[in-house]
Amino acid sequence: MTRSAGRSVPRSDARAKVTGEAKYAVDASRPEMLHATIVRSDRAHALIKDIDTAEAAAIPGVSAVITSDDLDGLFPRFGHIVADHPILAIDRVRYYGEPVAMVLAASRHTAADAARLVRVSYEGLPEVMSIAAALEEGAPLLHEERYDHGDESFGEAMSDDWSPSNIAHEVCLEWGDVDAAFTDATEIVETTTHYPMLYAYAMEPYNALATFDEGALEVITTAQHPYQVREDLARIFDLPLAAVRVTSPFLGGGYGSKSYTKVEPLAAVGAWFSRRPVKLALDVEEAIYTTRADSATVTVKSAFGADGMLTARDFQLDLDSGAYADNGPLVLAKAVHRCFGPYRIPNLRVRGRSFYTNTTPASSYRGFGAPQGNLAGELNMDQAAERLGIDPGEIRRRNLLLPGEEVLPGARPLDADLPADLEMVLESLDSSRPRGPLHGIGFGASASDAGAFPVSTATIKVHADGSVTLLTGSTEMGQGSQTALAQIAATELGVPLGSVRVLQSDTAITPYERTTGASRTTTLTGLAIQRACADALEKMMAMVSESREVPVEDVKTSDGVISIPGGGDLTFAEAVQDWFGSRAGEVTGVGIVRKADSTAMLPPFWEIGMVGVEVSVDAETGYVTVDHLATVGDVGYAINPALVEGQDLGAATQGLGAALFEQLIYDGPQPLNPNVVDYRVPRSRDVPRTIDTMLAERRDGVGPYGAKGSGEGALNPIGGAVAAAVGRAIGRWPDRLPLTPEYVWRLMHMETEAE
Amino acid sequence: MSVLPPFELHRPTSIEEVVELISWDDLPYVGGTELLLAMRAGLLNPRSLIDLKGVAEITGVRAHNGAVRIGAAVTHQQAATTEVISEKLPELPPVLLHVGNPRVRWSGTLAGNLCFAEPKSDVIPFLIALDATVTLVSADGSREMSVREFIIGPYFTARTEHELLAWIDIPVVPGRRGTYLKYQVMERPTVGVAAVRLDEGDSTITRVVVGAAGEVPVVHDVDHAHPDRSAVATAVVDALEPIDDLTGSSDYKRHVTAVYVERALEKLERM
Amino acid sequence: MTIRTVVNGRPVTEPIPVRWTLAEFVRDRLGLTGTKLSCGMQVCGVCTVLVDGRPVSACSYLAVDVDGCEVTTIEGLADAGSLHPIQAAFVDHFALQCGFCTPGFIMMAKSLLDENPRPTRKDVVDYLDGNICRCTGYQPIIDAIVDASERMTP
Ligand SMILES: Cc1cc2nc3c(=O)[nH]c(=O)nc-3n(C[C@@H](O)[C@@H](O)[C@H](O)COP(=O)(O)OP(=O)(O)OC[C@H]3O[C@@H](n4cnc5c(N)ncnc54)[C@H](O)[C@@H]3O)c2cc1C
Ligand code: FES
């Protein structure tokens, strides 16, 4: 039998998805369900003076109009790190679009009609719309209160000398003697860049369907991490985890933006209040008011010796994180870890701050803080190469970490061969070929401490007919986990892929999975599945030993068959049926991954980004065309190569969006472009002319067969690569994304002395 | 997902019925490609919609009096693929086939485009360049005016409360050459340039109409078959009053307008 | 208002409120949830269905406007359980990830290939200008449609 792992087998969800049969959360409905519409703030910062719901409540078909006053007896906030996010605004709104009230009605139309009639009166407060404004002397404070910390590792704000500030979080990292290194440096290169505010635009906007039944809560939702959402919900309603069931069906995109709790508390509060199932489905504009990604201003100063070797780097990262914490603290921490690049840096200082502003709360988005810092870090390397007269490939060759070297003190040593990856990109770009005017190449690298905290469990059931069910709490959001995880199970058990069915992300049924993010699924869930398969095999061998009365050490298994001495081969079905003594029963294998053994050391793996682009610039308009895109998927081992290439191209394309077009723009208190007409994402005509998605399989990861994760890597260094390519094409270094035609045109025509 | 506000629906089958109903509160529609979005966004809240698709008099395209007459219910796609148009107005289909996307082209009409008077329309500058006229019908009679006069400002036309735009007439001029180039990064263009050359007796006129960059189209005529491109570009840019928006700052719009006027004229010269 | 229409070959007569969009009608009334909703502004194409063979954005199209017409949704494409060649090509080319955009792309591809059985790659790219995929980077989708056209008209 051909082994399943390592082959580009078709996606197991493809058929359901091409026929329209695939069910997403938004497709779920319940008899008697009510529809919710949210009344949102049209102020960025204001005190709520009054909410007049009478007119709305009087509309026939309206069941209830709920405000935060109606949440008596509940914990009225959520937030897995800092519980600062009110379910419905409490006395005050902190950003345009914040939920203020919720209308429940028999139809979506009635709920929407009634929502238009809810009158909210406000008393305006001064707004903080930028980092600069947040830092001003006497700036208005967004939060004066100390909230509970869900995650103790971010408990520093709990310390006694805490005082209210618009600096939401600070994370610093330092080793060596940075100041001395700068004093001794041959060359010091400083770069400041600005990374735009982004919206992930997962095409299925956030939605949830909640039901309260006999003291238990059930929510079908667009959550990447149903287990994390479960915790927030349990706290709100003071329920045991067992009484909260969160299910995530297929997700219409996630990319990090569906990490952690979003609309679930609203739907659940509606169901709790009305005792009816409640469906809340946002539109894109509302989704933009729910989460975005951090914009950032990053300054990096690097010290080099005459040989082009880095001697020190000093980073200052300022992230605009919006009105509430959400996952912002973790994004900041990751940005700090990921900015300085996969380079050997004897002396390092990184100071990161994230700020509260009166804007949509920022949270995770593919790359998780990496793209923001990488843009500055990599452009800085390119500028240094120019200054030192070294080829940009060469300066990286000299400084890139080698396999086994330390990236972060005390962390897992580097499990990848970056110089080899770099050569693949340079070759794909044909980097030494001279380019015509207005053509340029750029490339860059990143290494992210990926995988998140390792807690994964998996269950394998071998049924009486030999077919297999794989239960996992990892969510299928497009990455193809349903397929790749089945490939691992089929390979481990030695059964055909077709006999494995996968059930995912139902907290009442599937085993615990901490998150589906940080590119961890193949590695960590994959390991848990390997262990679950081993457990199931061991149990079956023990059963055969018992029913056939042979010593257990004489029982062997391979290729889906259990063999005993004397040539007796049993299928799994026979093994199970024999032992149970009828055509019944099943064998359950359990696999657990925690911070122990091969995953004792964090991060579970380093996720590598290595990309290159060639661009051309229109001399008259500044329009940038991407002629060539090269990515290296340094994944250790590709369980399904086509899926990995798909992740790389998808991630790179989103990165190109941020590099060239995407940015959420605030015009005063309100976003100017909260829709897909004005927030420009890549389209079919933007596809690079040549695409080269390469794989580097060196079996150097901790995951199954040496696998490591992918999914974010190809996005992280794209921005810097495009900026460098454009910089070379026009002879001026950009200092911000997106590289809109107008911005590039302005750069081209900037007076030299203005530089 | 946001929903449409409530409204009533009328399905008249004749122009007489339509003009009985039409008002600022009772809006005609065909594709609704602009109207329904505006209603959902809360910008328009009509009492009723009047579906024009059942009005036979305005559903077709035909040759009429030296012109091609396009009924108000004719969609971009339908017009672009009608034989009369490919024969008599071959310059039009390429423009229509670059409106929005196929779904918008299948539903949206030229008449709806003119009546909505979106400043970033592609259709408006091109129809101005072709000297097209519109016929407005009300219970009191009808009147004809040029598209140039019809478009007064952004989202603002010469149509009065009880008038229906019944059809568009585009004169068929032998030997006329026309092209349209747009510079588009966002969903709507930064600038659109129509360039047309036609013989008028002894002289040849080159006309440039620029849309999208400013609030209203800029029209510039030169009495020459091959005018100096940069002079025309300068004159057009001087007349342009661009505003800053997401498609570009006013400076940038002036710059790319000049670039695209030159590119359009260059293309026209080769035609 | 009562509308009479044929949806995926099945005659349907239903009373509906006039303000319902075609998407609301097929999803909420007929339970055909393969038609998705996202931008609500005619730009992303996830809601594409065919009305008398023409592609429309069901998010921004009145349900009453299909009175007397034939409607085809993604559910109407596979023939007695066997995939339409476009669907098969999407599977083979990994032309989907999350799959939320997929029904819309397939319906647009159907409309394109009905109109133009052997499009060039550029024809395909241009035709898909009103469809967004946030996952795949488009290339596999374009490959799938070109391949489907070859499979359908060898
Ligand atoms: C995604 C998208 C992309 C687009 N891209 C482009 C583009 O690239 N270029 C471009 O030019 N346009 C573009 N458009 C605009 C497009 O909507 C119009 O071109 C369309 O043709 C309008 O026609 P309609 O029948 O849909 O008008 P409707 O929306 O039905 O009507 C528009 C307005 O005109 C009124 N009206 C309609 N017909 C009449 C009449 N006969 N008499 C009186 N009043 C009338 C209506 O009451 C309404 O107020 C785009 C639209 C969308 C949604
Ligand atoms: S939802 Fe209809 S086009 Fe986007």
Ligand code: FES
């Ligand atoms: S496959 Fe996810 S949006 Fe296209």
